Amino acid sequence: xxxxxxxxKIVFKSEKDFPLMPMSIGSMLFxxxxxxxxxxxxxxxxxxxxxxxxxxxxxDVAIFIEKEWPVIDYEYCKGCGLCAEECPTKCIxxxxxxx
Amino acid sequence: MAKLKELAAMEDRLVAGHGMCLGCGxxxxxxxxLRATEDPLIIANATGCLEVCTTIFPRTSWNVTxxxxxxxxxxxxxxxxxxxxxxxxxxxxxxxDKKIKFLGVGGDGxxxxxxxxxxxxxxxxGHDIVYVCYDNNAxxxxxxxxxxxxxxxxxATTSPQGLKSPGKMQRRKDLTRILVAHxxxxxxxxxxxxxxxxxxxxxxxxxxxxPAFLNVLCLCPTEWKYDESQGIxxxxxxxxxxxxxxxxxxxxxxxxxYKPKEKKPVLEWxxxxxxxRHLFKEENASFLEEIQKQVDEDWEELNxxxxx
Numbered sequence: 001x002x003x004x005x006x007x008x009k010i011v012f013k014s015e016k017d018f019p020l021m022p023m024s025i026g027s028m029l030f031x032x033x034x035x036x037x038x039x040x041x042x043x044x045x046x047x048x049x050x051x052x053x054x055x056x057x058x059x060d061v062a063i064f065i066e067k068e069w070p071v072i073d074y075e076y077c078k079g080c081g082l083c084a085e086e087c088p089t090k091c092i093x094x095x096x097x098x099x
Numbered sequence: 100m101a102k103l104k105e106l107a108a109m110e111d112r113l114v115a116g117h118g119m120c121l122g123c124g125x126x127x128x129x130x131x132x133l134r135a136t137e138d139p140l141i142i143a144n145a146t147g148c149l150e151v152c153t154t155i156f157p158r159t160s161w162n163v164t165x166x167x168x169x170x171x172x173x174x175x176x177x178x179x180x181x182x183x184x185x186x187x188x189x190x191x192x193x194x195x196d197k198k199i200k201f202l203g204v205g206g207d208g209x210x211x212x213x214x215x216x217x218x219x220x221x222x223x224x225g226h227d228i229v230y231v232c233y234d235n236n237a238x239x240x241x242x243x244x245x246x247x248x249x250x251x252x253x254x255a256t257t258s259p260q261g262l263k264s265p266g267k268m269q270r271r272k273d274l275t276r277i278l279v280a281h282x283x284x285x286x287x288x289x290x291x292x293x294x295x296x297x298x299x300x301x302x303x304x305x306x307x308x309x310p311a312f313l314n315v316l317c318l319c320p321t322e323w324k325y326d327e328s329q330g331i332x333x334x335x336x337x338x339x340x341x342x343x344x345x346x347x348x349x350x351x352x353x354x355x356x357y358k359p360k361e362k363k364p365v366l367e368w369x370x371x372x373x374x375x376r377h378l379f380k381e382e383n384a385s386f387l388e389e390i391q392k393q394v395d396e397d398w399e400e401l402n403x404x405x406x407x
Contacts, residue, residue: 010157010158019157022156022167023157024154024156024157024158024159025157025158026157026158026159027114027116027158027159027160028114028115028116028117028118028153028154028155028158028159028160029114029115029116030116030158031116031117031118031155031158032116033115033116033117033118036121051103052103052104052107053103055103055107056103056107056127056130056131056294057127057331059119059121059122059123059124059125059126059127060115060117060119060126061111061113061114061115061117061126061130062115064107065104065107065108068104073115075115076115076116078121079121080121080122080327080328081122081327081328082122082327082328082330082331084328085328085329085331085332086331
């Protein structure tokens with residue numbers, strides 16, 4: 001998984017801590033959108049043909065290609081199901097999230 | 100020709116954690132476009148879904164220099180930035196040969212309606228910028244009001260379907276052709292599902308001297324009201340039915356990039372979408388014919404222009 005920087009908590013204790021201009025001082029990586037998910041994709045790597053289509057169609061930038069194999073980042077996956085629908089070998093299954 | 104794996108190995112310029120809807124089409128577009136250049140990039144973003152979802156104070160999803168501008172002036176903001184860098188180069192404050200790319204971004208509301216005069220002015224002045232419009236056919240950020248990109252017959256919150264009205268009564272505006280009429284070096288219409296085509300077009304747009312414009316169809320499960328996992332198939336029917344033809348115009352010369360082997364009836368595009376559901380009632384049958392007629396006319400006209 002790629003190294004994530006700038007994802008720490010930002011606390012404003014007083015008005016002086018605010019930036020002088022309306023500007024961003026941290027990364028949205030802090031916002032763990034994986035909590036939105038109801039169903040989650042699971043990859044069966046035995047059937048995977050390393051085409052990269054799941055990477056291309058992931059709107060949440062939550063699939064990485066690591067050493068030629070796809071890896072899902074469950075901290076950010078929102079569970080839309082586009083990857084499972086578009087996988088040419090149907091090796092991604094959408095399973096119910098455990099409560 | 101770029102390979103998908105090479106693109107996947109590049110660093111993300113739009114990172115995860117943004118608050119866009121499930122199955123949103125905007126990140127699919129910018130995943131490819133932001134990889135089409137390796138030079139430093141400056142982005143001016145008009146108000147819209149992309150802007151509010153990626154920059155919630157005090158954080159940002161962008162790994163590039165990014166400026167927020169008001170709804171109407173993304174094009175003039177990026178034109179001003181380009182002019183500033185030109186002046187800095189002239190004064191010798193930054194090296195003359197340093198390549199910096201400038202990108203203006205707006206949704207269909209901020210481009211078709213509100214930002215049209217700023218965009219028209221910026222491209223007329225000949226700034227070396229690229230403007231990308233992600234067209235999702237409505238003001239999706241504020242609750243789906245109709246824009247001039249909303250197609251005929253679609254139900255939007257300010258053109259709702261009901262007993263007296265079958266949704267929007269007017270045709271959509273053909274913005275790509277309006278930009279062609281400005282005689283700028285490069286104008287193209289693309290779709291994120293044909294990534295190679297979109298990548299080539301973005302690369303050409305960044306490399307060309309002078310203004311370039313890309314109009315990209317953007318999936319919107321919230322306003323189009325379809326099952327979000329079916330999005331890519333829906334986008335495929337958009338180009339197979341010729342509702343959204345893929346073409347480019349280089350120095351006034353039209354070229355169609357994708358011709359479907361068999362042109363499908365427009366019903367296949369309308370059926371999965373909830374915003375067109377009312378058209379399948381008996382009393383609105385004449386509307387379906389009219390939509391098909393208009394799509395055929397537009398496609399014929401485009402073919403005529405491409406064969407010149």
